[in-house]
Amino acid sequence: MLIETKISDCMLCVWDCGIKAHIENGRLMKVEGLPEHPVTKGYICPRGEALPSYVYSADRLTTPLLREKGRFQKVSWDTALDYCAEKLNDVKKKYGARSLAVFCGSVGVENIEVATFARRFKGAYGTPNLLSVENICYRTRILARQLTFGRYPLDDPGDARCIILWGHNPDGSKGMLAEQIREKLNDNNFELIVINPKRIPLSEKAHHLTIRPGTDAALGLAMLNVIINEGLYDKEFVDNYTVGFPELVEHVQQYTPEWAQEITWINAADIKGAARIYAQAGPSCIIQGINSLDQHRNGLQNSRLLSILQAVTGNFAVPGGWVEGPRIPLANLSLKDQEAPIGAEEYPIFSSLWGRKAPFGIATLLPQAILEGKPYPIRASIITAANPVVSFPAAHQFKEALSNLDFLAVIDPFLTETAELADVVLPACTFLEKGGLSYVYGVVFGEPYAMIHHKVIEPVGDSWPDWKIWSELGRRMGMGEYFPWQTDEEVTNAFLQDGELKDKLNANPAGAYYGEKQYYIYKKKKLGTPSGKVELYSQTLKDHGYDPIPVYLEPGQSPVNTPELYEKFPLILISGERAQEYTHTQQRQVLELRNNNPEPLAEIHPVTASKYGLADGVMAQIETKSGKMKMRMRTTDKLAPGVVSVPHGWGGNANVNMLVDMDVFDPITAYPDFKTVLCSVTPA
Numbered sequence: 001m002l003i004e005t006k007i008s009d010c011m012l013c014v015w016d017c018g019i020k021a022h023i024e025n026g027r028l029m030k031v032e033g034l035p036e037h038p039v040t041k042g043y044i045c046p047r048g049e050a051l052p053s054y055v056y057s058a059d060r061l062t063t064p065l066l067r068e069k070g071r072f073q074k075v076s077w078d079t080a081l082d083y084c085a086e087k088l089n090d091v092k093k094k095y096g097a098r099s100l101a102v103f104c105g106s107v108g109v110e111n112i113e114v115a116t117f118a119r120r121f122k123g124a125y126g127t128p129n130l131l132s133v134e135n136i137c138y139r140t141r142i143l144a145r146q147l148t149f150g151r152y153p154l155d156d157p158g159d160a161r162c163i164i165l166w167g168h169n170p171d172g173s174k175g176m177l178a179e180q181i182r183e184k185l186n187d188n189n190f191e192l193i194v195i196n197p198k199r200i201p202l203s204e205k206a207h208h209l210t211i212r213p214g215t216d217a218a219l220g221l222a223m224l225n226v227i228i229n230e231g232l233y234d235k236e237f238v239d240n241y242t243v244g245f246p247e248l249v250e251h252v253q254q255y256t257p258e259w260a261q262e263i264t265w266i267n268a269a270d271i272k273g274a275a276r277i278y279a280q281a282g283p284s285c286i287i288q289g290i291n292s293l294d295q296h297r298n299g300l301q302n303s304r305l306l307s308i309l310q311a312v313t314g315n316f317a318v319p320g321g322w323v324e325g326p327r328i329p330l331a332n333l334s335l336k337d338q339e340a341p342i343g344a345e346e347y348p349i350f351s352s353l354w355g356r357k358a359p360f361g362i363a364t365l366l367p368q369a370i371l372e373g374k375p376y377p378i379r380a381s382i383i384t385a386a387n388p389v390v391s392f393p394a395a396h397q398f399k400e401a402l403s404n405l406d407f408l409a410v411i412d413p414f415l416t417e418t419a420e421l422a423d424v425v426l427p428a429c430t431f432l433e434k435g436g437l438s439y440v441y442g443v444v445f446g447e448p449y450a451m452i453h454h455k456v457i458e459p460v461g462d463s464w465p466d467w468k469i470w471s472e473l474g475r476r477m478g479m480g481e482y483f484p485w486q487t488d489e490e491v492t493n494a495f496l497q498d499g500e501l502k503d504k505l506n507a508n509p510a511g512a513y514y515g516e517k518q519y520y521i522y523k524k525k526k527l528g529t530p531s532g533k534v535e536l537y538s539q540t541l542k543d544h545g546y547d548p549i550p551v552y553l554e555p556g557q558s559p560v561n562t563p564e565l566y567e568k569f570p571l572i573l574i575s576g577e578r579a580q581e582y583t584h585t586q587q588r589q590v591l592e593l594r595n596n597n598p599e600p601l602a603e604i605h606p607v608t609a610s611k612y613g614l615a616d617g618v619m620a621q622i623e624t625k626s627g628k629m630k631m632r633m634r635t636t637d638k639l640a641p642g643v644v645s646v647p648h649g650w651g652g653n654a655n656v657n658m659l660v661d662m663d664v665f666d667p668i669t670a671y672p673d674f675k676t677v678l679c680s681v682t683p684a
Contacts, residue, residue, distance in 0.1 A: 008454040010048045011431040016440045021456040043176040059589040061427035062461020085476040087407040091380040097126030099379045105386030117470040123335025124479040131363035140294035144303030150528025154446030159320035162191040162281035167292025169200040172578035199638040214555035214676035215264040220305035222260035223275040225252045232279035234314025244537025283320030295674040299666040301550035325448035326515035329498040367401035384411040387585045389418045393672040395657040429459035435488035451511025555676035556664030569678035601634040603645040619684035626661040
């Protein structure tokens, strides 16, 4: 019996925790955390522990599928790829190259190979249309911080004396952070503030503020009012390293805690108390939920407010505040676009900020391009590592659109709901079955750290790495010159053209640091904003017709904005809460995870449930103006009254995005509003 232990990392989510994989005779048997990994420090979640069941799931795709007479048939790779090449060439000849949309679930941070090869293929084909989850995830907060600081600083909670968890529950999605905060809570001088419509596990030892969904800007502006009027801001930092403070002082006078109390459901005294603790405890670190503040009609300005709070209190580029690390010296293997993707004209800041072009278009415009031909027809799509039928709003519209394409191919390890609509499904191997590179730590943790992602086992069945799928398809289409690589190692080395970094990573299986955090960077050089300073007032936003300092906007659906709709749908639906068993739409095929979390449960406060004739465990009908669904209810007094929390990522009739449309969105980034949808709940 051959027993091996291999070091690698888990890519099931964006944290990329270090792992030790135990293999017997080539079969993965057990996965543990990697204690010597300096970032994740041996942490592993239930999903990581269940990796053997994930890899060997009976639902894995192990051979290509081709739709014939309405049904999928197993075919060879040659047959599947030849068919794809023929169809893609036909579409290009008939409609032009830009009629292809490549849709990628990875933006490159969590899996550089998946995103890079999707992007390289679309460039070789000639289409500008690379679409991704960045249209609903993460890019808004990046843009907000770039607009303020000229760079993207990240949470640096290690030395923080105060942490605000704003719309974030690390127990559900970032376990190592939850452990770190619990250790800090043993220090009586440490302060924790939680801002959330629901009391999370860490709320028990925190100052918890129960906020009305969608009113974060009102709270942020009121906190600034207190901090500025009580002189709690960092005068030396503000005077020397920011622009726009006088305008900010004048602007926030209207946003008193008493005004915010009527909007947010938070008492004025509690708003004042939180502002004082945050400003005086220092260093202080706001840790923002990945999407909780962004998926609103005011999403970018919500995130801008957090940046302004960090700035005026002097918590930018300091230990325990927000800080950035150096850029990792990786080669860019993408090909240059000849034109902008769909949405670039309508959403210019999302698409290009100060000459920094985003590689992605506006994915929520895809149904319109397919069904209406606006701004021009999209007639074919290749979707990789994504399941937009479940993960994007207006699920019915996405499903209708994808069903009306001339050609659809899906690359995935599993037959997702999106894959079920495809003409061809190409089986990708999982991350454990290929080598690669992991550099996410600098992008989501602020840690300038990277590691070689080591292959653990051979691909299951006849599944292929993503780079090989794109390369072989490209070669069949006469684009072989753009895909010269033949092995995982060659692909990894193509990224690692920096010899020093390559040698360092190869010498350290668990990874290595490639630089240091950039503390007090504002004292050493100009920032990347037009002024070279922290921009509390954004002339860039002003020049594009947006508010240069954030304002409060009432949610698109609310008693104030839509009173007639509120009469019919008197509750607030929020979606997107994380569960440790699942990553968005994934892992529901894994029995040990499914046994722990077997069905979606909609949460509601007991008082609200009683008011509408509901009780714990009963089936209910949840309805919005966009649709309706049935789901079992779970009553909990941890959730604010008047709010219904529906889990995301479940497919079929439990797909919450059947209830969410694209009528309300952020005008700057086109982010849809998943968090303040008016609904009704009645017994089923």
